Amino acid sequence: MEISQSPGHLLLLKLWQREEDLFGRRISMKETRLDSIKCEIFQLRCFFFTFYGFFLCLLYTSSINSKEGSCRKWWIPSFLSLLTSLVLIFLVQIKLCRFWKVSRQLQRERCDNRALTRCVQELRMKGASFDLSKEPQNARRMKSSSLRSNGDPFLDVLRI
Numbered sequence: 366m367e368i369s370q371s372p373g374h375l376l377l378l379k380l381w382q383r384e385e386d387l388f389g390r391r392i393s394m395k396e397t398r399l400d401s402i403k404c405e406i407f408q409l410r411c412f413f414f415t416f417y418g419f420f421l422c423l424l425y426t427s428s429i430n431s432k433e434g435s436c437r438k439w440w441i442p443s444f445l446s447l448l449t450s451l452v453l454i455f456l457v458q459i460k461l462c463r464f465w466k467v468s469r470q471l472q473r474e475r476c477d478n479r480a481l482t483r484c485v486q487e488l489r490m491k492g493a494s495f496d497l498s499k500e501p502q503n504a505r506r507m508k509s510s511s512l513r514s515n516g517d518p519f520l521d522v523l524r525i
Contacts, residue, residue: 370493371493373497374488374493374495374497377488378485378488381481381484381485381488381501382485384481385478385481385482388474388477388478388481389478391474392471392475392478395467395470395471395474396471398467399464399467399468399471402460402463402464402467403464405460406457406460406461406464409453409456409457409460410457413450413453416449416453417446420442420446423442424442477501480501480502481501483501484499484500484501487499
């Protein structure tokens with residue numbers, strides 16, 4: 366009731382609620398992206414095992430059907446197998462790096478959303494007595510503001 370009577374507080378509440386909604390959407394998109402990356406990694410692993418199953422089957426049947434009972438040019442299939450393995454391992458590594466990057470972004474978004482939610486709750490609890498100059502404190506801002514130089518040039522460089 367107090368908030369609706371104060372235009373500044375009402376505007377701030379609406380802005381923060383809109384920002385909360387945007388955070389929720391971004392978090393949802395990042396979670397969906399994480400799930401799709403997990404599925405892609407699983408598919409690559411399945412391709413890897415399917416390839417080796419097929420490859421070993423071909424190698425076995427070719428060695429049985431040969432007249433001498435052994436492969437003469439064993440290095441050709443071995444080289445192809447090694448090359449395919451390296452390509453699949455490289456692709457899985459790229460997907461893992463992308464997964465870690467999106468996971469870190471998701472953690473940051475969740476932390477920022479929590480800070481904003483705390484501010485919205487505080488605004489609702491305090492009503493018109495809430496300080497309008499207050500901003501949500503997220504982890505990145507808190508870490509950079511916690512470095513006070515006190516004349517120490519090393520900390521001045523860290524802050525930059």
